[in-house]
Amino acid sequence: MKVKELLSRLPRELRRDGEIILSHLLRVETSRLPLLLESEVPPEIEGRFRELIKRRGEGVSVAHLIGEWDFYGRTFKVREGVLVPRPETELLVERVLELIPPEEDREGFEIGGGTGCISITLLLERPRLRMVVDDINPKALELIRENARLHGVEDRITVLEGDMFEPVKGQRFDFIVSNPPYIPERMWEKLPDEVRREGYSSLIGGRKGYEFYERFAVDAGVYLKEGGFVALEIGHDQGRVVRELLKEAGFKKVMIYKDYSGQDRVVVAWS
Numbered sequence: 274m275k276v277k278e279l280l281s282r283l284p285r286e287l288r289r290d291g292e293i294i295l296s297h298l299l300r301v302e303t304s305r306l307p308l309l310l311e312s313e314v315p316p317e318i319e320g321r322f323r324e325l326i327k328r329r330g331e332g333v334s335v336a337h338l339i340g341e342w343d344f345y346g347r348t349f350k351v352r353e354g355v356l357v358p359r360p361e362t363e364l365l366v367e368r369v370l371e372l373i374p375p376e377e378d379r380e381g382f383e384i385g386g387g388t389g390c391i392s393i394t395l396l397l398e399r400p401r402l403r404m405v406v407d408d409i410n411p412k413a414l415e416l417i418r419e420n421a422r423l424h425g426v427e428d429r430i431t432v433l434e435g436d437m438f439e440p441v442k443g444q445r446f447d448f449i450v451s452n453p454p455y456i457p458e459r460m461w462e463k464l465p466d467e468v469r470r471e472g473y474s475s476l477i478g479g480r481k482g483y484e485f486y487e488r489f490a491v492d493a494g495v496y497l498k499e500g501g502f503v504a505l506e507i508g509h510d511q512g513r514v515v516r517e518l519l520k521e522a523g524f525k526k527v528m529i530y531k532d533y534s535g536q537d538r539v540v541v542a543w544s
């Protein structure tokens with residue numbers, strides 16, 4: 274069957290997902306698929322395509338079906354139980370990059386690395402940077418290591434298992450970055466199935482949702498070098514509370530940045 278026939282038989286709501294899945298199976302960029310509409314799809318790929326579309330209909334995300342997802346223009350391996358990189362997290366990376374001089378040695382710490390997309394992107398954009406990254410989820414640690422190897426930065430990243438600052442006791446960093454879980458627990462049941470497959474600990478921040486920032490604000494200063502900064506992704510309605518928590522903990526300057534839809538999304542604070 275031709276590419277165009279296979280795609281045109283999909284219900285409208287599955288068309289875009291179908292294009293991403295088919296280009297993944299054909300190993301071409303999705304943007305090149307329109308050039309291949311008249312090409313014949315080999316029968317084994319057609320079979321695999323139908324299988325994946327069926328699972329998509331059962332609520333598995335496209336990212337988990339194809340096992341990879343793009344972040345900051347690069348492809349990262351993804352797996353069930355670990356957060357799929359989100360486009361809004363690129364804003365967090367951009368803010369941090371603005372604060373790391375390209376020609377100087379720096380050492381950063383990331384709490385809750387997930388796929389490793391934040392730390393690995395920072396390392397690729399700043400060749401003199403070193404990162405330590407932790408996570409409480411062993412599946413995430415495995416993925417961070419795999420993605421670090423895939424992108425050739427394994428010699429500049431240290432991956433540690435543990436809760437928040439516990440694996441880096443006694444160390445100090447130029448900056449600390451995190452996109453922590455920040456959704457209130459009452460929302461768990463309301464999340465779509467495909468989001469819940471990313472795992473409770475990836476998403477849920479506690480009863481209020483902002484419990485991570487409460488613990489973070491109290492401890493972070495101890496792990497920062499003088500003049501260091503912290504950069505955090507936050508929920509759209511958490512700007513005010515996170516600013517207060519950081520101010521109370523002694524951070525002098527706190528900046529809040531909005532995402533493209535005008536919602537509070539990133540906090541940067543200096544000790």
Ligand SMILES: C[S@@+](CC[C@H](N)C(=O)[O-])C[C@H]1O[C@@H](n2cnc3c(N)ncnc32)[C@H](O)[C@@H]1O
Nearest residue numbers: 356385386387408409410436437452453454475
């Ligand atoms: C929202 S995900 C972010 C993943 C990745 N950094 C990203 O931006 O795509 C939060 C991550 O923090 C991890 N995590 C949750 N609580 C943690 C804790 N107390 N200490 C370390 N990691 C934690 C989760 O397992 C998950 O991988």
